[in-house]
Amino acid sequence: MTPEVVMDIFADAFFLTMLMVLVIVGPSLVVGLIVSMFQAATQINEQTLSFLPRLIMTIATIMMAGPWLITRFMDLFDRLFNNIPYLIG
Template sequence: MTPQVVLDILGEAFFLTVIIVVVIVGPSLAVGLIVSVFQAATQINEQTLSFLPRLVMTLTTIMMTGPWLLSRLTDLFNRLIYDIPHIIG
């Protein structure tokens, strides 16, 4: 196994991790920004007003994109498991 193979595997895994984080956290950040602008405009300083919409958006995003993210993860791990003889040998 060459260092280049290890770097390729780690790079692919890191890229998938970044995709998963962006897909889950991105919509939550957008909702948080909208709620923050609303709070600043109306001068409402309620903490739960900021927390609850982000929580709901995060859960909704996980429910909607969960199967796709899980298929991407299983594809990566299946490819790694099937390539073990080629990587070692």
């Protein structure tokens, strides 16, 4: 196994990790920004007001994008496991 192959595998895994984080956390960040702007405009300083919409958005995002993310994850590991003989030898 050459260093280039190791770096390609690492790059694929890192890209998938960043994609998963972006898909799950991105919408909740947008909702948090909107709620924060609402709180700043109305001068409501309640911590739970920003937590619940972000939690609901994160759960909804996981429910909607979860099957796609799991498919991408399984594709990466299927490719890794199927290429083990080529990577070793």
